[in-house]
Amino acid sequence: MAMDEHTDGTTAAADAIDVTEDVETLAGSDDVTRYPIAPGYRVNVRTGPGTKYGIVRTLPYGMKVPVYCQKPGERVTGPYGTSNLWDNIANGQFVADAYVHTGSDGYIAPRCD
Secondary structure: OOEEEOOOOOEEEOOOOOOOOOHHHHHOOOOOOEEEEOOOEEOEEEOOOOOOOOEEEEOOOOOEEEOOEEEEEEEEEEOOEEEEEEEEEEOOEEEEHHHEOOOOOOOOOOEOO
């Protein structure tokens, strides 16, 4: 299957595929609001707020993520605009907010320390 590589390391599928991972299990079950990743994208999770930080994992298609806090970092353009906000989705794990449908161009969570 062909994939288009984006400047922030995310990929968009040229063809639809089946999600083989159990998204609900990966998403967890705590009572935190979860926001969907842009449809058709597998987003890289990084150790910090920028593409120069190491990749921890890549989220599967259809994933929803919690946003515990947000931090300014590298400016990234994605399906939801251009932003320098990065969302903390787990301890030491960040995704570019431009790929997360939060419904806002600004902060929706506290600023990370």
